[in-house]
Amino acid sequence: MNKTVEKIDKVITKVNEIILIFVFISMFTMVFGTVIGRYFFNLTYFWIDELARFLMISIAFFGFGLAMRQGNHSSFSIFQDVLPDKARKIVRILVLLIILGFVGIFCYLGIRYSIQNMGNRTEALRWRSGMWYLMIPVGSLLFLWHTMMISGQFINKSRTADIEHDIAAGAELVDSSEFLKDIDTGENADGEKNQ
Numbered sequence: 001m002n003k004t005v006e007k008i009d010k011v012i013t014k015v016n017e018i019i020l021i022f023v024f025i026s027m028f029t030m031v032f033g034t035v036i037g038r039y040f041f042n043l044t045y046f047w048i049d050e051l052a053r054f055l056m057i058s059i060a061f062f063g064f065g066l067a068m069r070q071g072n073h074s075s076f077s078i079f080q081d082v083l084p085d086k087a088r089k090i091v092r093i094l095v096l097l098i099i100l101g102f103v104g105i106f107c108y109l110g111i112r113y114s115i116q117n118m119g120n121r122t123e124a125l126r127w128r129s130g131m132w133y134l135m136i137p138v139g140s141l142l143f144l145w146h147t148m149m150i151s152g153q154f155i156n157k158s159r160t161a162d163i164e165h166d167i168a169a170g171a172e173l174v175d176s177s178e179f180l181k182d183i184d185t186g187e188n189a190d191g192e193k194n195q
Contacts, residue, residue: 009149013066016142020062027055047124054122054132061139065146092155100147103140110136 030048037043067073080091110133118130147154 009145012142012145013069016062016066016146020059020066023055023058023062027052027059030055050122050124054135057132058135058139061135062142064139065143068143069146069150089155092157096147096151096154100144103143103147107137107140107144110134110140 031052034044034048034052037045064073080088080095083091113136114130114133116130117133118128120129121127122129122132
């Protein structure tokens, strides 16, 4: 991959992560504050429910590209894994094209929906609805970007890659375990020798 594209990819990924974290913390804080306010102080703000709903939708659209990139979407690869390598790659290319096609259509429809609703306003905050619906095409474009960045890995992924990844993750957990280190050294957490 070109170094310029790698740098752009790192920036896009980092900004995507920061936005997700900020939106999630904002939504959690508002909803938690509302629950505390309602039950302990009999105090509510009518606009928080609306804003929290739009932030939740934003999390979904900003997160589904990163989830694809990190392999966190559920998938069924058992049928692909029984195929010979050449056929498996062809099936993966077809799967990738179908995914990109659906998300491309989703992006287009999201843009149309945003434009159609630009004149409407939200009930509580009176913000333009179309601005919030822009999360659909923006999230879709991020999904397309993340998917294109991992498409080579996806197509060429070996059958045993998931198992190898799980084994490596398990080995890393074992290596970083303080409990197992204490057993190896013969000391407990207080620095005393085990019997």
